[in-house]
Amino acid sequence: MKLVLASNNAKKLKELNAILAPLGWELVPQGELGVPEAEEPHVTFVENALAKARHAAHLTGLPALADDSGLCVDLLGGAPGVQSARYAQSTTDEPKSDARNNEKLLEALGKNSHRDAHFVSVIVFVRHADDPQPLIAEGEWHGQILAAARGDSGFGYDPLFYLPEFDKTAAELDPATKNAVSHRGQALQALVAKLRR
Numbered sequence: 001m002k003l004v005l006a007s008n009n010a011k012k013l014k015e016l017n018a019i020l021a022p023l024g025w026e027l028v029p030q031g032e033l034g035v036p037e038a039e040e041p042h043v044t045f046v047e048n049a050l051a052k053a054r055h056a057a058h059l060t061g062l063p064a065l066a067d068d069s070g071l072c073v074d075l076l077g078g079a080p081g082v083q084s085a086r087y088a089q090s091t092t093d094e095p096k097s098d099a100r101n102n103e104k105l106l107e108a109l110g111k112n113s114h115r116d117a118h119f120v121s122v123i124v125f126v127r128h129a130d131d132p133q134p135l136i137a138e139g140e141w142h143g144q145i146l147a148a149a150r151g152d153s154g155f156g157y158d159p160l161f162y163l164p165e166f167d168k169t170a171a172e173l174d175p176a177t178k179n180a181v182s183h184r185g186q187a188l189q190a191l192v193a194k195l196r197r
Helices: 010-023 047-059 081-086 098-109 175-181 185-197
Strands: 002-005 026-029 064-073 116-126 134-146 161-163
Touching: 002 010, 002 047, 010 026, 010 064, 010 175, 026 134, 047 064, 047 081, 047 116, 047 134, 064 081, 064 098, 064 185, 098 134, 116 185, 134 185, 175 185
Parallel strands: 002 026, 002 064
Antiparallel strands: 064 116, 116 134, 134 161
Protein backbone atom coordinates (compact mmCIF):
# COMPACT_ATOMS: atom_id res chain seq x y z
CA MET A 1 0.00 0.00 0.00
CA LYS A 2 1.25 3.47 -0.87
CA LEU A 3 1.08 6.01 1.97
CA VAL A 4 2.08 9.62 2.13
CA LEU A 5 4.33 10.47 5.04
CA ALA A 6 3.45 13.90 6.41
CA SER A 7 7.11 14.80 6.85
CA ASN A 8 10.18 15.67 4.80
CA ASN A 9 12.63 14.46 7.46
CA ALA A 10 14.88 11.94 5.66
CA LYS A 11 16.10 10.34 8.90
CA LYS A 12 12.54 9.93 10.19
CA LEU A 13 11.56 8.39 6.82
CA LYS A 14 14.43 5.90 7.10
CA GLU A 15 13.39 4.87 10.64
CA LEU A 16 9.73 4.48 9.67
CA ASN A 17 10.52 2.55 6.49
CA ALA A 18 12.69 0.07 8.41
CA ILE A 19 9.77 -0.75 10.68
CA LEU A 20 6.96 -0.68 8.09
CA ALA A 21 8.71 -2.38 5.16
CA PRO A 22 7.73 -5.91 6.31
CA LEU A 23 4.06 -4.91 5.98
CA GLY A 24 4.52 -4.11 2.31
CA TRP A 25 3.92 -0.39 2.80
CA GLU A 26 5.60 2.17 0.59
CA LEU A 27 6.04 5.49 2.36
CA VAL A 28 6.34 8.51 0.09
CA PRO A 29 7.48 11.76 1.73
CA GLN A 30 4.99 14.55 1.17
CA GLY A 31 7.61 16.78 -0.50
CA GLU A 32 7.89 14.33 -3.41
CA LEU A 33 4.16 14.85 -3.99
CA GLY A 34 4.35 18.63 -3.80
CA VAL A 35 2.73 18.86 -0.37
CA PRO A 36 3.92 21.80 1.75
CA GLU A 37 4.41 21.37 5.48
CA ALA A 38 1.23 21.73 7.52
CA GLU A 39 0.75 24.30 10.23
CA GLU A 40 1.36 22.88 13.71
CA PRO A 41 -0.42 25.39 15.95
CA HIS A 42 -1.51 22.98 18.67
CA VAL A 43 -0.12 22.44 22.17
CA THR A 44 -0.39 18.63 22.09
CA PHE A 45 1.41 16.01 20.02
CA VAL A 46 -1.83 14.24 19.07
CA GLU A 47 -3.50 17.36 17.68
CA ASN A 48 -0.45 18.29 15.61
CA ALA A 49 -0.04 14.74 14.25
CA LEU A 50 -3.70 14.62 13.27
CA ALA A 51 -3.49 18.02 11.57
CA LYS A 52 -0.43 16.89 9.57
CA ALA A 53 -2.00 13.57 8.53
CA ARG A 54 -5.28 15.18 7.40
CA HIS A 55 -3.39 17.90 5.49
CA ALA A 56 -1.28 15.36 3.56
CA ALA A 57 -4.25 13.08 2.83
CA HIS A 58 -6.36 16.03 1.66
CA LEU A 59 -3.74 17.24 -0.83
CA THR A 60 -2.77 13.81 -2.20
CA GLY A 61 -5.91 11.66 -1.96
CA LEU A 62 -3.74 8.96 -0.38
CA PRO A 63 -3.87 7.42 3.09
CA ALA A 64 -1.47 9.35 5.31
CA LEU A 65 0.81 8.70 8.23
CA ALA A 66 2.03 11.49 10.49
CA ASP A 67 4.27 11.51 13.52
CA ASP A 68 4.53 14.32 16.00
CA SER A 69 7.23 13.75 18.51
CA GLY A 70 9.47 15.61 20.86
CA LEU A 71 11.47 15.72 24.03
CA CYS A 72 9.83 16.53 27.37
CA VAL A 73 12.20 17.52 30.17
CA ASP A 74 10.81 17.26 33.70
CA LEU A 75 12.71 20.24 35.12
CA LEU A 76 11.48 22.44 32.25
CA GLY A 77 7.80 21.60 32.77
CA GLY A 78 7.70 19.38 29.70
CA ALA A 79 9.57 21.76 27.38
CA PRO A 80 10.67 21.75 24.64
CA GLY A 81 7.66 19.45 23.99
CA VAL A 82 5.82 20.12 20.73
CA GLN A 83 8.36 22.87 19.99
CA SER A 84 11.29 20.38 20.05
CA ALA A 85 12.28 20.79 16.38
CA ARG A 86 11.91 24.59 16.57
CA TYR A 87 13.13 25.11 20.15
CA ALA A 88 15.97 27.49 19.30
CA GLN A 89 14.27 29.30 16.41
CA SER A 90 13.79 33.02 17.01
CA THR A 91 11.67 33.46 13.84
CA THR A 92 9.66 31.02 11.70
CA ASP A 93 11.90 31.89 8.71
CA GLU A 94 15.02 30.75 10.53
CA PRO A 95 16.08 27.21 9.55
CA LYS A 96 15.72 24.45 12.14
CA SER A 97 18.97 23.37 13.76
CA ASP A 98 19.62 20.30 15.92
CA ALA A 99 22.89 21.85 17.16
CA ARG A 100 21.23 25.10 18.27
CA ASN A 101 18.35 23.19 19.89
CA ASN A 102 20.82 21.09 21.88
CA GLU A 103 22.78 24.18 22.94
CA LYS A 104 19.60 25.91 24.15
CA LEU A 105 18.54 22.81 26.10
CA LEU A 106 21.91 22.59 27.86
CA GLU A 107 21.75 26.30 28.70
CA ALA A 108 18.21 25.90 30.11
CA LEU A 109 19.27 23.00 32.33
CA GLY A 110 22.46 24.69 33.51
CA LYS A 111 24.15 22.77 36.33
CA ASN A 112 20.95 21.16 37.61
CA SER A 113 21.44 17.53 38.56
CA HIS A 114 17.77 16.59 38.02
CA ARG A 115 17.87 15.82 34.29
CA ASP A 116 15.11 13.23 33.79
CA ALA A 117 13.40 13.45 30.40
CA HIS A 118 11.38 11.39 27.98
CA PHE A 119 10.73 11.36 24.28
CA VAL A 120 7.10 11.18 23.13
CA SER A 121 5.88 10.01 19.74
CA VAL A 122 2.28 10.11 18.58
CA ILE A 123 1.63 8.47 15.21
CA VAL A 124 -1.64 9.00 13.38
CA PHE A 125 -2.89 7.04 10.38
CA VAL A 126 -5.84 8.33 8.34
CA ARG A 127 -7.43 6.37 5.51
CA HIS A 128 -8.56 9.66 3.92
CA ALA A 129 -8.63 13.34 4.91
CA ASP A 130 -12.04 13.14 6.61
CA ASP A 131 -11.46 9.77 8.30
CA PRO A 132 -13.81 9.83 11.33
CA GLN A 133 -11.82 7.13 13.10
CA PRO A 134 -8.10 7.76 12.69
CA LEU A 135 -5.76 5.22 14.23
CA ILE A 136 -3.63 6.80 16.95
CA ALA A 137 -0.68 5.19 18.72
CA GLU A 138 1.71 6.62 21.28
CA GLY A 139 5.13 5.70 22.64
CA GLU A 140 7.36 7.08 25.41
CA TRP A 141 11.09 6.58 25.93
CA HIS A 142 12.58 7.57 29.29
CA GLY A 143 16.14 8.67 29.98
CA GLN A 144 18.27 11.57 31.16
CA ILE A 145 19.91 14.58 29.57
CA LEU A 146 23.72 14.55 29.64
CA ALA A 147 25.83 17.68 30.10
CA ALA A 148 27.63 17.01 26.78
CA ALA A 149 26.79 15.22 23.54
CA ARG A 150 27.92 11.64 22.84
CA GLY A 151 27.58 9.58 19.67
CA ASP A 152 27.02 10.45 16.03
CA SER A 153 23.99 8.37 15.00
CA GLY A 154 20.38 9.47 15.14
CA PHE A 155 19.23 13.07 15.03
CA GLY A 156 17.71 15.81 17.14
CA TYR A 157 18.42 15.41 20.84
CA ASP A 158 19.74 11.83 20.50
CA PRO A 159 23.37 12.72 21.40
CA LEU A 160 22.22 14.19 24.76
CA PHE A 161 19.61 11.54 25.61
CA TYR A 162 21.24 9.00 27.93
CA LEU A 163 19.75 5.55 28.51
CA PRO A 164 21.00 4.01 31.78
CA GLU A 165 19.89 0.50 30.79
CA PHE A 166 22.26 0.58 27.79
CA ASP A 167 24.88 2.94 29.28
CA LYS A 168 24.65 4.76 25.94
CA THR A 169 22.97 7.76 24.41
CA ALA A 170 20.33 7.31 21.71
CA ALA A 171 23.01 8.48 19.25
CA GLU A 172 25.28 5.59 20.29
CA LEU A 173 22.70 2.85 19.68
CA ASP A 174 22.72 0.85 16.48
CA PRO A 175 19.67 1.60 14.30
CA ALA A 176 18.00 -1.80 14.84
CA THR A 177 18.16 -1.46 18.63
CA LYS A 178 16.96 2.12 18.50
CA ASN A 179 13.99 1.19 16.27
CA ALA A 180 13.03 -1.59 18.69
CA VAL A 181 13.05 0.50 21.88
CA SER A 182 12.54 4.15 20.92
CA HIS A 183 9.39 6.19 21.40
CA ARG A 184 8.76 6.10 17.65
CA GLY A 185 9.42 2.36 17.50
CA GLN A 186 6.97 1.73 20.34
CA ALA A 187 4.30 3.91 18.72
CA LEU A 188 4.76 2.23 15.34
CA GLN A 189 4.55 -1.25 16.84
CA ALA A 190 1.30 -0.24 18.57
CA LEU A 191 -0.02 1.19 15.30
CA VAL A 192 0.92 -1.95 13.37
CA ALA A 193 -0.94 -4.05 15.95
CA LYS A 194 -4.04 -1.87 15.48
CA LEU A 195 -3.79 -2.11 11.68
CA ARG A 196 -3.50 -5.90 11.83
CA ARG A 197 -6.71 -6.02 13.89
